[in-house]
Amino acid sequence: MLLWGGISALGAAGFGALALSRGEMVNAAWLLVAAVCTYAVAYRFYSRFLAARVFGLDERRATPAERFNNGRDFVPTNKWVLYGHHFAAIAGAGPLVGPVLAAQFGFLPGTIWLVIGVVLGGAVQDFTILFCSLRRDGKSLGQMAKEEVNPAAGAMAMLAVLFIMIILLAVLALIVVNALKASPWGLFTIACTIPIALVMGWWMKVWRPGRVGEASVAGAALLLLALVGGGWVATHPTLGPAFTHTGVALTAMMIGYGFVASVLPVWMLLCPRDYLSTFLKITTVLALGVAILVILPPLRMPALTPFATLGEGPVFAGKLFPFAFITIACGAISGFHALVASGTTPKMLAREPDARMIGYGGMLMESFVGVMAMIAACTLDPGVYFAMNTTPAALVQASDVLRHAGFVVPPETMQALAAQMGEQTLIARTGGAPSLAVGMAQIFAGVTSGLGGKALMALWYHFAIMFEALFILTTIDTGTRVGRFMLQEILGHVWPRFRETSWYPSVLVSSALVVAAWGYFLYQGVVDPLGGINSLWPLFGISNQLLAAVALCVGTTILIKLNRARYAWVTLAPLAWLVTVTMTAGWLKVFSTDPRLGFLAHAASLVGSADPNAPRLVFNDRLDAGIAMLFMIIVTLLIVTSLWEWWAVLTRRKPAVTREAPYVESAYAAGD
Amino acid sequence: MSKARMRRETEGGQGRSKAVEGGRGWRHALRRIFGMPDYDAYLEHCRRAGHAPRLTEREYLKEFFESKGKGVRCC
Numbered sequence: 042m043l044l045w046g047g048i049s050a051l052g053a054a055g056f057g058a059l060a061l062s063r064g065e066m067v068n069a070a071w072l073l074v075a076a077v078c079t080y081a082v083a084y085r086f087y088s089r090f091l092a093a094r095v096f097g098l099d100e101r102r103a104t105p106a107e108r109f110n111n112g113r114d115f116v117p118t119n120k121w122v123l124y125g126h127h128f129a130a131i132a133g134a135g136p137l138v139g140p141v142l143a144a145q146f147g148f149l150p151g152t153i154w155l156v157i158g159v160v161l162g163g164a165v166q167d168f169t170i171l172f173c174s175l176r177r178d179g180k181s182l183g184q185m186a187k188e189e190v191n192p193a194a195g196a197m198a199m200l201a202v203l204f205i206m207i208i209l210l211a212v213l214a215l216i217v218v219n220a221l222k223a224s225p226w227g228l229f230t231i232a233c234t235i236p237i238a239l240v241m242g243w244w245m246k247v248w249r250p251g252r253v254g255e256a257s258v259a260g261a262a263l264l265l266l267a268l269v270g271g272g273w274v275a276t277h278p279t280l281g282p283a284f285t286h287t288g289v290a291l292t293a294m295m296i297g298y299g300f301v302a303s304v305l306p307v308w309m310l311l312c313p314r315d316y317l318s319t320f321l322k323i324t325t326v327l328a329l330g331v332a333i334l335v336i337l338p339p340l341r342m343p344a345l346t347p348f349a350t351l352g353e354g355p356v357f358a359g360k361l362f363p364f365a366f367i368t369i370a371c372g373a374i375s376g377f378h379a380l381v382a383s384g385t386t387p388k389m390l391a392r393e394p395d396a397r398m399i400g401y402g403g404m405l406m407e408s409f410v411g412v413m414a415m416i417a418a419c420t421l422d423p424g425v426y427f428a429m430n431t432t433p434a435a436l437v438q439a440s441d442v443l444r445h446a447g448f449v450v451p452p453e454t455m456q457a458l459a460a461q462m463g464e465q466t467l468i469a470r471t472g473g474a475p476s477l478a479v480g481m482a483q484i485f486a487g488v489t490s491g492l493g494g495k496a497l498m499a500l501w502y503h504f505a506i507m508f509e510a511l512f513i514l515t516t517i518d519t520g521t522r523v524g525r526f527m528l529q530e531i532l533g534h535v536w537p538r539f540r541e542t543s544w545y546p547s548v549l550v551s552s553a554l555v556v557a558a559w560g561y562f563l564y565q566g567v568v569d570p571l572g573g574i575n576s577l578w579p580l581f582g583i584s585n586q587l588l589a590a591v592a593l594c595v596g597t598t599i600l601i602k603l604n605r606a607r608y609a610w611v612t613l614a615p616l617a618w619l620v621t622v623t624m625t626a627g628w629l630k631v632f633s634t635d636p637r638l639g640f641l642a643h644a645a646s647l648v649g650s651a652d653p654n655a656p657r658l659v660f661n662d663r664l665d666a667g668i669a670m671l672f673m674i675i676v677t678l679l680i681v682t683s684l685w686e687w688w689a690v691l692t693r694r695k696p697a698v699t700r701e702a703p704y705v706e707s708a709y710a711a712g713d
Numbered sequence: 714m715s716k717a718r719m720r721r722e723t724e725g726g727q728g729r730s731k732a733v734e735g736g737r738g739w740r741h742a743l744r745r746i747f748g749m750p751d752y753d754a755y756l757e758h759c760r761r762a763g764h765a766p767r768l769t770e771r772e773y774l775k776e777f778f779e780s781k782g783k784g785v786r787c788c
Binding site for chain 2: 307
């Protein structure tokens with residue numbers, strides 16, 4: 042207890058140092074201390090309470106991996122290996138980009154939400170859904186909603202997932218487009234990943250079947266070659282312009298790419314790209330963690346900026362509450378994780394108690410990635426951060442506040458920084474990815490200063506861009522394909538043949554529809570004068586958090602049916618917070634009278650405008666308002682349905698029937 | 714005893730030198746983390762389960778990739 046008392050005191054000291062800073066620079070070490078100590082205490086005590094009391098994890102109970110072991114999908118897996126696999130599946134661009142965008146409020150609000158949100162919300166959600174799926178033969182969230190709440194809830198959850206997927210893909214694609222706009226080095230490197238992935242696919246499927254390791258090593262080597270070659274291409278008089286494109290041109294390329302990736306066989310492009318991105322993701326995250334620990338950079342961003350209370354932030358509009366809590370979804374709580382925690386992971390758990398480390402511990406690690414992204418963003422000069430993340434239109438609106446706060450840098454500084462990073466410009470590179478890349482490049486360059494780190498800055502910058510773009514593209518590949526399967530399933534109710542996932546007319550039509558849907562929102566974001574992130578990222582945050590609300594509803598229903606209503610607060614408390622935050626944010630995004638914030642107010646401000654783009658912008662605003670309303674309605678219906686179910690079970694008007702798989706003694710426990 | 718048995722069954726085979734077993738263990742572990750196909754592990758599973766492999770390596774790869782295409786990667 043003395044040890045844990047010491048860890049708690051150290052964590053409190055870390056938070057104290059962060060919260061009590063008044064204008065002076067704070068070292069990132071305090072942020073790391075506060076986060077790591079909180080994670081340690083939460084894992085030791087809260088997750089143990091959840092495992093033992095709330096879920097009653099039983100070492101003697103056979104898991105689906107043991108009962109259905111087929112050597113392919115259902116495989117009992119060592120918990121450390123599964124931890125790596127699960128982390129690779131849940132961690133994407135979200136925990137990197139969300140904290141970077143939320144840094145406009147200062148480093149403190151986002152950090153507190155990342156740390157507190159994960160221990161009481163995100164990790165609880167992941168652990169709960171993993172436990173529920175584990176006890177139901179690895180069933181998906183949609184299936185559990187259908188069976189445990191009711192069939193309508195299952196259909197609503199499926200619809201919610203499809204809409205969320207479309208917004209998610211659009212916003213992720215927007216991040217890539219903004220990062221690669223007018224960046225021949227970045228575009229060349231990312232474009233090279235397509236032929237590299239095709240070569241890898243051919244290698245492991247046709248040339249040397251099953252030699253995935255060989256193909257991956259070759260792919261990684263080619264990737265590094267493409268990264269270095271990108272620097273040469275960018276300065277080449279013919280190739281440089283050939284790889285320099287506008288946002289609209291890149292949008293067309295992304296849409297075409299998404300369609301092709303969805304219809305090609307999985308082994309050809311999706312799987313090889315996934316291996317490359319997983320390899321890069323794990324190694325880069327580890328390297329970034331070590332680099333931050335080695336150089337312990339000071340945080341130049343203040344703890345709180347004026348935008349936290351004014352709500353006129355140039356990165357995205359809205360005050361700290363509720364917008365900080367929807368801007369950072371992944372890293373604190375992300376509904377999307379419920380799809381992974383009820384997907385492959387429950388089919389690979391060897392022992393029930395391992396669910397604690399995988400579900401709860403895996404999410405803590407993602408939160409730590411978010412904290413590292415926050416550090417990377419906050420080590421930048423605030424003037425550089427705002428110059429990079431603000432469009433000219435938003436800059437005009439926020440210029441007074443930026444000047445008063447001292448968040449302004451001369452144009453020469455930005456030009457010098459762009460030259461150092463091997464880019465034409467870094468002004469108005471919205472989306473979060475370029476500013477994260479600059480922060481990461483400076484951290485990596487700091488560690489490698491003895492090897493000529495400054496000279497390698499451009500290489501590190503493009504490495505970071507490649508790292509982010511590669512796994513965003515992997516999410517686009519898999520997301521478009523999963524969206525296509527869902528659409529085929531839905532359209533299959535009208536025309537049964539549409540359900541056949543290998544029937545090419547169905548594959549082409551459903552892929553085209555999914556790509557057109559996210560492509561439209563992507564285009565809308567690219568041509569938006571305020572940068573697109575201002576409208577699309579909050580929409581993504583709202584949808585992702587509402588999916589978390591769906592998952593927590595399912596988890597609460599199952600706990601109540603398991604006669605553990607006295608512990609239902611573990612899911613009800615984060616559910617109540619999420620519903621409050623997302624419904625408030627959704628309401629403000631739709632109905633706020635501030636044209637910078639509310640979709641409808643913005644549309645009204647454009648009606649009658651002489652701007653030739655006004656009719657399109659008005660339509661887009663109304664469409665976004667409709668989508669936000671739709672999300673809120675779907676989730677309200679699901680919550681009402683769940684409340685009805687809870688009331689019926691608790692008042693014994695309905696028997697507490699749960700679809701838990703029957704108890705089977707684990708063969709592993711038989712020898713005890 | 715149960716943990717030792719589990720480690721044996723989830724990480725690798727028996728009757729080999731420690732170095733070879735360790736190397737195999739790492740290879741299997743990395744493949745599993747990255748979500749790569751592992752036909753050797755499938756053969757090992759069939760051997761332990763006491764039946765002949767039902768899938769050839771090509772069939773195994775085909776099924777593996779098809780199943781992987783239905784999985785999601787988070788944002």
